Amino acid sequence: xxxxxxxxxxxxxxxxxxxxxxxxxxxxxxxxxxxxxxxxxxxxxxxxxxxxxxxxxxxxxxxxxxxxxxxxxxxxxxxxxxxxxxxxxxxxxxxxxxxxxxxxxxxxxxxxxxxxxxxxxxxxxxxxxxxxxxxxxxxxxxxxxxxxxxxxxxxxxxxxxxxxxxxxxxxxxxxxxxxxxxxxxxxxxxxxxxxxxxxxxxxxxxxxxxxxxxxxxxxxxxxxxxxxxxxxxxxxxxxxxxxxxxxxxxxxxxxxxxxxxxxxxxxxxxxxxxxxxxxxxxxxxxxxxxxxxxxxxxxxxxxxxxxxxxxxxxxxxxxxxxxxxxxxxxxxxxxxxxxxxxxxxxxxxxxxxxxxxxxxxxxxxxxxxxxxxxxxxxxxxxxxxxxxxxxxxxxxxxxxxxxxxx
Amino acid sequence: xxxxxxxxxxxxxxxxxxxxxxxxxxxxxxxxxxxxxxxxxxxxxxxxxxxxxxxxxxxxxxxxxxxxxxxxxxxxxxxxxxxxxxxxxxxxxxxxxxxxxxxxxxxxxxxxxxxxxxxxxxxxxxxxxxxxxxxxxxxxxxxxxxxxxxxxxxxxxxxxxxxxxxxxxxxxxxxxxxxxxxxxxxxxxxxxxxxxxxxxxxxxxxxxxxxxxxxxxxxxxxxxxxxxxxxxxxxxxxxxxxxxxxxxxxxxxxxxxxxxxxxxxxxxxxxxxxxxxxxxxxxxxxxxxxxxxxxxxxxxxxxxxxxxxxxxxxxxxxxxxxxxxxxxxxxxxxxxxxxxxxxxxxxxxxxxxxxxxxxxxxxxxxxxxxxxxxxxxxxxxxxxxxxxxxxxxxxxxxxxxxxxxxxxxxxx
Numbered sequence: 001x002x003x004x005x006x007x008x009x010x011x012x013x014x015x016x017x018x019x020x021x022x023x024x025x026x027x028x029x030x031x032x033x034x035x036x037x038x039x040x041x042x043x044x045x046x047x048x049x050x051x052x053x054x055x056x057x058x059x060x061x062x063x064x065x066x067x068x069x070x071x072x073x074x075x076x077x078x079x080x081x082x083x084x085x086x087x088x089x090x091x092x093x094x095x096x097x098x099x100x101x102x103x104x105x106x107x108x109x110x111x112x113x114x115x116x117x118x119x120x121x122x123x124x125x126x127x128x129x130x131x132x133x134x135x136x137x138x139x140x141x142x143x144x145x146x147x148x149x150x151x152x153x154x155x156x157x158x159x160x161x162x163x164x165x166x167x168x169x170x171x172x173x174x175x176x177x178x179x180x181x182x183x184x185x186x187x188x189x190x191x192x193x194x195x196x197x198x199x200x201x202x203x204x205x206x207x208x209x210x211x212x213x214x215x216x217x218x219x220x221x222x223x224x225x226x227x228x229x230x231x232x233x234x235x236x237x238x239x240x241x242x243x244x245x246x247x248x249x250x251x252x253x254x255x256x257x258x259x260x261x262x263x264x265x266x267x268x269x270x271x272x273x274x275x276x277x278x279x280x281x282x283x284x285x286x287x288x289x290x291x292x293x294x295x296x297x298x299x300x301x302x303x304x305x306x307x308x309x310x311x312x313x314x315x316x317x318x319x320x321x322x323x324x325x326x327x328x329x330x331x332x333x334x335x336x337x338x339x340x341x342x343x344x345x346x347x348x349x350x351x352x353x354x355x356x357x358x359x360x361x362x363x364x365x366x367x368x369x370x371x372x373x374x375x376x377x378x379x380x381x382x383x384x385x386x387x388x389x390x391x392x393x394x395x396x397x398x399x400x401x402x403x404x405x406x
Numbered sequence: 407x408x409x410x411x412x413x414x415x416x417x418x419x420x421x422x423x424x425x426x427x428x429x430x431x432x433x434x435x436x437x438x439x440x441x442x443x444x445x446x447x448x449x450x451x452x453x454x455x456x457x458x459x460x461x462x463x464x465x466x467x468x469x470x471x472x473x474x475x476x477x478x479x480x481x482x483x484x485x486x487x488x489x490x491x492x493x494x495x496x497x498x499x500x501x502x503x504x505x506x507x508x509x510x511x512x513x514x515x516x517x518x519x520x521x522x523x524x525x526x527x528x529x530x531x532x533x534x535x536x537x538x539x540x541x542x543x544x545x546x547x548x549x550x551x552x553x554x555x556x557x558x559x560x561x562x563x564x565x566x567x568x569x570x571x572x573x574x575x576x577x578x579x580x581x582x583x584x585x586x587x588x589x590x591x592x593x594x595x596x597x598x599x600x601x602x603x604x605x606x607x608x609x610x611x612x613x614x615x616x617x618x619x620x621x622x623x624x625x626x627x628x629x630x631x632x633x634x635x636x637x638x639x640x641x642x643x644x645x646x647x648x649x650x651x652x653x654x655x656x657x658x659x660x661x662x663x664x665x666x667x668x669x670x671x672x673x674x675x676x677x678x679x680x681x682x683x684x685x686x687x688x689x690x691x692x693x694x695x696x697x698x699x700x701x702x703x704x705x706x707x708x709x710x711x712x713x714x715x716x717x718x719x720x721x722x723x724x725x726x727x728x729x730x731x732x733x734x735x736x737x738x739x740x741x742x743x744x745x746x747x748x749x750x751x752x753x754x755x756x757x758x759x760x761x762x763x764x765x766x767x768x769x770x771x772x773x774x775x776x777x778x779x780x781x782x783x784x785x786x787x788x789x790x791x792x793x794x795x796x797x798x799x800x801x802x803x804x805x806x807x808x809x810x811x812x813x814x815x816x817x818x
Contacts, residue, residue, distance in 0.1 A: 101677070104660065108563075109541050119599055120523040127450045128602035136603030137665045137800065140512065141542050141563035146801025149662040155674065158660035158803040159571055162542035162561045170560060177578065183658075183681070198526070205534045259584070262507070262550045262559040268475070268538040277503075277556065393547045395559050 002241035003176045003255040005401065007089025009081035009190075010345050011059065012232035012336060013052035017084050021234075021345050024335050028357030030215060030228060048209035049217070051195040052230035052337040062093075063151075071138065071147055072112035077233035077340075078144035078192035079151045085188060086152070089237040090249050095152030096186040103156035103184035105175040106145040106235075107167030107191040109339060113199045115139040144192040144233070156184035165299055165306070166260065166389045167191060168234065168341035169397035173258035175238045176399070185243070190235035191341025203229055206269060210302055216361035217302025219331035220311065220372050223363065227301035230337025234345040251404040253351035253385075258399040259285035263309075266394030271309035278396045279316025282388065286321065286400060291384055293327045293400070295374070297347040297356075299389030301333040309390040311369035317386075327386075328374035334359020347387035351401040353380050408581040412812065414647045415494025415635035416747050417486035417591075420734055421457035421628055424466050425489055429734075429744075430751055434780055436760035438733050440614045440626045445517070446598045452605040453612045456596050457628035457735030476539065476548060477515040482631035482740075483545035483593035484552045490589065491553060494635040495647055498553075506557040506585030508576035509546030510568025510592035512739030515539045517597040542739075545593040545631070546572075557585040563739065566699070567658075568592055569632070570742030570797035570805035574656035576636050577807075586641060591633030592740030600738065601627055607666060615702035615736070617729035617761060618711075618775045620768040622702040628735020632743035634750065648816030651753040654688060654792065654808040657681025661802025667705055668798060672713030675699075675796060678804035679717045686808045688792060690718050693725065693808075694783065695758055697749045697795040698773070700729035701736055710798060711771035726781055727773040728752070732761035742797040746807060749793045753811045756783045756791070 010017065014024035014031035024031055030052055055073060062080035063071070071079065082104075083093040096102045110116070115135040122131050137143065142160035149158050157178055161170050168191035175189030203209050210217045210226035218224045244251050261281045266272030286293075300310040318326050330350060335357070336342035350356050358375045365372035382403025390396040418425065421439035422432040432439055439457040448454040459482065466485050467473045476484065487507075491497035518536040525532035539548065542563035550559045560575050562568045569592030576590035604610045604627065611624040642649050659681060661674030668675070683690060699710055715722045730745045731737075737744050752758050763778040783791055791811045798804050 101659065111563075116519075116599070117523070119603065120520060121527070123598055123602055124524060124527050128598065128605070129450055129452060131599075131602040131606045133603070133606040136599075136606055139599075139603075140565050140800055142565050142799070142801050142803060143665070145564070146660070146665060146803065149660045149802065150665065153662050155660050155662045155677065157658035158564065158662075158801065159562060159658065160564045160803075162563045163559070164541060164543055167543075174560070174575075181578075202534055202537060260558045260560065262547075262556055264551045264554045264556060266547075266551065268544070268547065268551075274556075281503075281556075391543070393543055394551060395543065395547065 001180050001182055003179045003238055004241040004244040004251045005236050005253045005348050006239055006244050006249045006251055007085040007237035008345050008348055009084030009088060009235045010342060011057055011077040011081050012054050012340055012342055013230060016057050018088050022349050022354045025332055025346050025349060025354060025356045028335050029360035030335055030337060048204040049212050049215050049228055051200050052228055054232040072115050072143060073194040074112050074192040075138060075144045075147040078106060078148050081190060081233040081235040082148045082152060082188045085235045085237045098185035100185035101156035102154035103178045103187040104145045104148045104154050105159045105171045105187060105189045107161050107171040108141050109164055109193050111141040111143060112139045113194055113196045117196060117198055148188055163395040164391035164393055166391035166395045166397040168344045169387055169389045169399055170260055172344050172399055173397060176255040176258055179238050179240055187238040188235050189238055190233060192233035193231055193339040195229050195231040200229055217334055218361045219300035219302050219334045219359050220307055220366060220369060221362050221364060222366040224302045224304055224307060227303050228337035230340050232340030234341035236348055253348050253401040253403050256400040256402050257285050260397040263394045269392050271305050271390060271392055272394055275309040275312040275390055276316035279313040280320040282398045283317050283320030293386050294383035295328045295330055295350055295378060295385045297330050297350055297385055297387040299343055300331045301338045308369060311371040313388060313390050313396060314371050328378060329371055330356040331359050331373040332356055347385055347401055351383050351385040351403040353382050353403055410639040411577050411580045411636055411653045412639045412642050413634050413650045413750050414637055414642050415490040416750055417489030417633045418747055419459055419482040419486050420630035421459055423460055424463055424485055433733055433748055433759040436762055438614045438762055440735055445596050451601060453610040455626060457626060458596055459630050477518050477544055478595035479511060479514050479545045479593045480539050480548035483549050486591060486631040486633040487549040487553060487589050490633040490635045503556040504586035505555040506579050506588040507546050507550040507555050507559045508572040508588055508590045510562045510572040510739045511542050511545050511594055512563060512565050512568055513594045513597050513600055514542045514544045516599055517595050520598055549589060564803045565799035565801060566738055566741050567797040567799035567803045567805040568739035570807050571658060573746055573807050574658060574805060577653050577656050580636050580638055587637040589633055590636050591631060592743035593631035594629055594737055594739045596627060596629040609703050615732055616764050617700035617702040617732050618707050618767050618771055618773045619765045621765050622704060624703050625701040626735040628737045630737055631740050632747040634746055649812040650816055651750045651812050652810040654810045655682050655686025656807045657685055659804045663802055665801055668709035670709060672709045672716060674802055674804045675710055675713035675798050676716040678806040682806035682808045692792045693794050694791040695726040695728060695793050697728045697730060697745045697793060699796045699798040700731055707771045711773060723772050724774060726758055727775050728758050729761045729775060745795050749795050749809050753791055753793060753809055
């Protein structure tokens with residue numbers, strides 16, 4: 001069964017909904033961080049570019065207050081993004097109505113970090129008997145997926161995957177599998193994460209964050225020094241292509257193929273030496289798909305070693321496919337930041353023809369990588385796009401999306 | 407026809423000890439493994455028992471590179487995975503590009519995260535190295551790194567159904583030829599956050615848990631890991647590997663009813679069971695016994711029983727039900743994996759492990775609970791036993807896996 005993507009929902013520092021996501025992608029630069037949450041804790045002496053926070057976004061149109069108050073921030077953002085995605089797909093925002101149940105596949109790195117921290121505070125400062133049951137139920141990793149299902153009556157498979165930066169691509173792949181196997185009528189696939197001051201400080205201490213004073217990350221740039229931490233949620237609607245056509249839905253893209261692999265030479269918080277082989281593996285899964293790739297939506301984020309892994313993956317892909325040059329490489333995390341799954345939303349938008357600007361602040365390619373972000377414009381038409389992401393720790397995931405002509 | 411998928415190795419770390427041997431001894435004798443909590447000061451917790459893993463034997467720690475840098479969940483995972491590969495005749499040669507790892511967890515590196523936060527709150531230096539493996543990809547990645555797996559790696563964190571969902575993903579990967587061999591399992595370490603959280607929900611019994619009993623009062627938290635080696639029947643035959651059991655099918659569903667309370671009619675669980683039967687091309691009448699989720703919370707058993715009644719009808723009360731958590735405690739993200747392991751052992755030996763003898767069975771959920779002593783299965787139909795294992799999680803995420811006896815089962 002062929003798999004279609006018919007809707008995108010997103011909540012980020014850039015705003016809410018597909019139009020806001022496409023706007024920030026076209027801009028190529030991060031939106032100004034909305035206020036409403038404390039800034040990173042600089043008292044401990046760890047400085048970095050401020051995070052791209054989404055907490056101030058008004059989600060009341062998508063998550064009524066009585067529901068929102070029973071949710072953590074990642075759950076709220078995930079439910080809002082899911083409803084936006086259904087609306088974008090022309091499906092009832094209250095949930096798809098079908099005999100075959102709808103599924104949910106979400107990815108997260110930390111779940112509700114804020115509530116986890118609150119519980120740990122409660123245990124230490126007040127005692128374990130004061131732990132809030134509400135914080136506990138919402139701090140489990142699958143809370144967002146469960147709240148999406150609960151809000152939309154999605155009674156099909158409900159799965160939460162976790163593979164750091166590769167997680168959202170893996171969620172897309174897992175969701176596509178469920179549709180292809182006929183186990184769900186619709187799958188809402190995506191990611192949700194929040195960024196707390198403590199988490200931001202931890203990422204800074206790991207040396208993951210950009211120190212740039214102008215608040216940009218520069219994927220693939222010679223002078224890149226880290227990523228921009230973001231928070232938010234992205235959800236895409238997957239459904240059988242035939243079903244989408246039958247109901248007259250606008251198809252943004254087809255999910256042609258997908259895969260994942262692992263580089264066992266990686267350390268727990270680093271990338272390995274054999275990412276190139278993962279590109280070779282990805283090429284094998286592409287061989288059954290038709291036609292050349294028009295673009296690659298890379299998971300490069302501005303991380304010095306992470307972007308090296310992304311480039312190595314792409315070099316492996318290029319060699320295995322026998323390409324003289326890589327197709328145009330897009331690096332949307334320069335605009336959206338890392339975490340929140342925007343990368344997959346960007347890939348679907350790109351496949352559907354939306355413009356993706358080069359990342360702001362890019363000044364000089366890194367000769368060691370042999371890969372740089374595409375700096376021209378691409379024809380505004382449906383494209384065949386590879387989306388990939390290499391995670392610290394060793395995992396990688398990829399998928400091919402093919403835009404549909406209206 | 408999809409490839410037939412078989413289990414060729416098992417490995418475990420549990421409160422019984424490091425390895426499958428002590429676990430199976432405890433299961434077969436019906437010996438509960440819960441004791442007083444030592445991992446943290448439980449004096450202010452509402453309940454104070456759990457099934458804790460004993461310290462690792464020096465030989466296990468010495469054999470695993472980077473042991474000191476691994477989180478507790480990672481250690482359990484890696485030790486169980488190595489044992490499973492050894493038993494499958496695949497260690498160390500099992501490593502390779504076509505090996506996949508599918509792993510469930512819920513706490514992952516939370517115990518180390520607690521230590522980090524404790525130091526942070528005290529204003530002391532808190533080393534971020536404690537958080538290297540904090541996220542839910544930690545145990546699965548640690549296993550993949552240790553065995554050199556370069557195939558698909560997928561970590562699932564869907565609370566208590568994580569382990570079963572990981573098995574489902576592994577089954578699919580072998581069927582579809584994406585991995586030649588897969589390590590499927592789960593790992594979870596006991597942490598204070600989880601214990602305090604379940605206590606806040608009034609879901610933990612102060613005494614060892616009593617599944618299906620009228621006086622049950624909640625779960626007992628456990629910790630550990632279990633790993634199964636899955637490969638195609640053809641591959642196992644080709645290399646002359648011991649076949650322990652067959653993975654017949656798997657299903658998943660969601661209650662979409664409540665964040666913590668299961669659907670009162672067990673509708674979601676019933677859908678997952680039916681999906682597993684459909685996937686396995688089996689009928690309810692084929693199922694010989696059920697390894698139930700059976701957490702011993704008052705609501706779980708009522709809901710699960712409704713699901714069993716719904717699927718199996720008049721036969722429900724006659725089907726033997728096994729409650730592994732009554733012995734091992736609830737391994738949360740690894741529960742589906744350790745219960746799969748117990749099920750595989752029963753398919754090999756023809757013996758169902760018992761729960762401890764206890765009080766009256768709840769008349770509202772009159773399961774034919776195996777307890778007091780092991781139950782020997784009849785050799786009906788030439789060992790054509792089929793076992794169902796259910797996992798029902800927070801947030802209503804349900805999974806069911808169906809196992810069948812191997813034609814010529816190897817010994818465990």
